[in-house]
Amino acid sequence: MIEVPEQAGGIYVHIPYCVRKCPYCDFYSSVDHSSVPLFLECLEREIAMVGDTDLVFDTIYFGGGTPSILAPEDIARIIETIHRYFHIRADVETTLEVNPGTVTREGLAKYRRAGVNRLNIGVQSFNSANLEFLGRIHSVEEAASAIEWARQAGYDNIGIDLIYGLPGQSKRTWLADLNRAVEAEVSHLSCYILTCESETPLGRDVDTGLTKMPDDGAVRELFDTTIEFLTNNGFRQYEISNFGRQTTDGDDANYSRHNQKYWSFAPYLGLGPSAHSFRSPERRWNHRSIETYVSQIRAGKSPIAEKETLTREQMIMEAIYLGLRTTRGVDLEEFEKMFKIRFEDVCEPEISNFKHEGLLKLTDTCCALTPKGLAYHDSIAARLASKDIM
Numbered sequence: 007m008i009e010v011p012e013q014a015g016g017i018y019v020h021i022p023y024c025v026r027k028c029p030y031c032d033f034y035s036s037v038d039h040s041s042v043p044l045f046l047e048c049l050e051r052e053i054a055m056v057g058d059t060d061l062v063f064d065t066i067y068f069g070g071g072t073p074s075i076l077a078p079e080d081i082a083r084i085i086e087t088i089h090r091y092f093h094i095r096a097d098v099e100t101t102l103e104v105n106p107g108t109v110t111r112e113g114l115a116k117y118r119r120a121g122v123n124r125l126n127i128g129v130q131s132f133n134s135a136n137l138e139f140l141g142r143i144h145s146v147e148e149a150a151s152a153i154e155w156a157r158q159a160g161y162d163n164i165g166i167d168l169i170y171g172l173p174g175q176s177k178r179t180w181l182a183d184l185n186r187a188v189e190a191e192v193s194h195l196s197c198y199i200l201t202c203e204s205e206t207p208l209g210r211d212v213d214t215g216l217t218k219m220p221d222d223g224a225v226r227e228l229f230d231t232t233i234e235f236l237t238n239n240g241f242r243q244y245e246i247s248n249f250g251r252q253t254t255d256g257d258d259a260n261y262s263r264h265n266q267k268y269w270s271f272a273p274y275l276g277l278g279p280s281a282h283s284f285r286s287p288e289r290r291w292n293h294r295s296i297e298t299y300v301s302q303i304r305a306g307k308s309p310i311a312e313k314e315t316l317t318r319e320q321m322i323m324e325a326i327y328l329g330l331r332t333t334r335g336v337d338l339e340e341f342e343k344m345f346k347i348r349f350e351d352v353c354e355p356e357i358s359n360f361k362h363e364g365l366l367k368l369t370d371t372c373c374a375l376t377p378k379g380l381a382y383h384d385s386i387a388a389r390l391a392s393k394d395i396m
Contacts, residue, residue: 008286008287008318008321008345009343009344010271010286010344011340011344013270013271013273014062014063014095014272015061015062015063015064015065015267015272015273015274015275015285016064016065016066016067016263016264016267016272016273016274016275017063017065017066017088017092017275017277018067018069018264018274018275018277018281018282019049019066019067019068019069019073019084019088019278019281020034020069020070020071020276020277020278020280020281020292021068021072021073021075021076022034022035022036022045022070022071022278022279022296023036023037023039023042023045023070023071023072023076024036024037024070024075025037025072025075025107025108026143028140028141028142029140029141029206029207029208029211030140030169030200030203030208031206032203032205032206033070033280034279034280035070035072036296039075041296041297041300042076042080044300045278045296045299045300046083046084048299048300048303048304049084049277050083050084050087051303051304052277052278052303052309053084053087053088053091053092053277054087054091055303055308056277057090057092059092059275061092061093061273061275061285062093062094062095063092063093063094063095063098063275064094064097064263065098065100065263065264065267066085066088066094066098066099066100066101066264067100067101067103067264068081068084068100068102068103068122069103070103072103072105072108072128073102073104074102074103074104074105074113074117075108077113078113078117078119078120079116081102081117081120081121081122082116082119082120082121085100085121085122086121098123099123099124099163099262099263099264100121100122100123100124101122101124101125101165101262101264102117102122102124102125103126103127103128104117104125104126104128104152105127105128105143105144106127106128106129106148106149106151106152107142107143107144107145107148109152110155111151111155114155114156114159114161115158115159115160117159118159118161123161123163124161124163124262125161125163125164126166126167126196126262127152127153127156127164127165127166128166128167129149129152129167129168129187130167130168130169131146131168131169131172131183132146132149132150132182132183132186132187133146133179133182133183134146136169136172136175136183139173140169140172150190153166153192162193163193163260164192164194165192165193165194165196165262166190166192166195166196167196167197168183168184168187168196168197168198169197169199169200170197170199170200170225170228170232171200171219171220171224172200172220173217173218173219173220174220175220175228177227177228177231180228180231180232181231184197184232184235184236185235188236188239188240188241191251192251193250193251193260194249194250194251194260194262195236195241195248195249196247196249197232197236197247197248197249198247199225199228199229199247200219202219226381229380229381230377233377233380236249243333244261244266244332244333244334245265245266245269245331245332245333246331246380246383248261248262248265250262266332268328269328269329269332270328271284271286271321271324271325271328271344273285276291276292277292278292278299279292279293279294279295279298279299279309280292280293280294286316286321287315287316287317287321288313288314288316289313289314289316290310290312290314291310291312292309292310292311293309293310293311298311318345321344321345322347322352322391323391325345326352326353326391327387327391329373330374330375330386331383333375334372334374335367335372335374335375336349336372337372338350338370338372338373339371349373352390352391353373353390356390357373357390360379360386360390364376364378364379365379365382365386366379366386
C-alpha cells in the first residue's frame with residue numbers, strides 16, 4: 007500500500023473565458039461570454055455536488071482563461087460558495103490570475119475585499135513587440151499600471167508571469183524584462199519558455215515555416231541567464247520556472263503555496279470545464295466544453311469526463327518527474343516511506359552517471375538536479391524513471 011503523506015488540499019477554479027485567444031495558448035477557453043451567467047450558476051451547483059469531503063483546503067486558485075473578466079461581485083460569490091461547502095483554513099491563500107488589459111484600480115481593490123489575497127498578473131513581457139507577437143491585449147503601460155494598482159489596493163503578495171524563448175529574442179531584451187520585473191518589487195516570478203502546441207495558431211505557423219523558433223542553445227542561454235540574474239537580485243528558485251523573492255527570515259513565504267501542491271502529491275480539486283482533480287491514487291478531469299459541462303450539471307450529473315487510478319509504478323515515475331522539477335528535489339525518506347523502496351535502488355546506475363556529469367546532487371536526505379541539470383529535466387527524469395520498478 008502506498009502511504010501518501012496527509013496534506014491540506016487546494017481548490018482550482020477554471021474560468022473558461024478570454025477577451026481574445028493568444029496564439030500560443032492551449033488552455034481551454036472561449037471568447038463568447040454569453041454563457042457566463044449560466045456557467046456561474048452551474049459552477050455553484052458543482053461546488054455543492056462535490057462539497058461533501060473530509061479534506062481541509064488552504065489554497066483557492068482562480069485560473070483560466072482570464073478570471074479577471076469576471077466582475078468582483080462574481081468572484082466574491084464563488085469564494086463565498088466555496089467557503090460555505092468546504093473546510094477552508096483561516097490562513098487560506100486565494101489567488102486570482104489577472105490580465106492587465108482587463109483590470110482597473112477600483113476593480114483590483116474590490117477583488118481584495120472579496121477575499122483575494124494574492125494576484126498572479128499575466129504580464130508576459132515588458133516589450134511592446136513581444137506583446138504584439140504573443141497576441142496580448144494589454145500594453146506595457148497597462149502592465150506597469152496593474153502592478154502599481156495592485157500594490158495600492160493592499161496586495162502584498164503579487165506575482166507576475168513572463169515568457170521567454172521568443173523568435174529573435176536576445177539575451178539583452180530578456181534581461182530588460184527581468185530587470186523591469188525586479189524593479190517592480192513583485193514577490194513572485196514565473197518565467198516560462200514559449201512552447202509550440204500543435205493545435206495552436208503558433209504551432210501551425212511553426213509547422214508551416216512561417217515562424218522559426220530559437221534553437222535549443224539559445225533557449226538554454228536564456229534559461230541560465232534567468233537563474234543567474236534572479237538569484238543575484240534577491241529571488242530564490244524553487245521550481246524550474248518559479249522564483250520567490252527572498253524574505254529577511256529566509257523562509258518560503260513568497261512561494262506559491264498552491265503551485266507546490268502539484269509537485270508533492272497533495273490533493274487538489276478542480277472546478278469548471280477542463281479542470282483536473284487529484285486525490286491519491288485517482289486523477290479525474292471535467293469535460294473540456296462549456297456546453298457539455300453546463301448540460302451535465304443541469305441534468306444533475308457529474309461533469310467529469312474521465313478518471314484514472316494510478317498504479318504504483320506510475321506514482322513512482324511521477325514522484326521522480328515532479329520531485330526533480332523542484333530545487334528541493336526528491337525527499338529520500340518520504341520516497342521510501344511511500345513506496346517501500348529506496349530511491350537509489352530505483353534509479354541507479356543513472357544517479358552515479360548524472361552526478362559525475364554535474365547534473366545531479368545526492369545527499370543523505372534528498373536527490374535534486376543542479377542548476378545545470380534543471381535545463382535537462384525531462385531527459386534526466388525519463389532515464390531515472392525508465393528502469394524496471396520493483
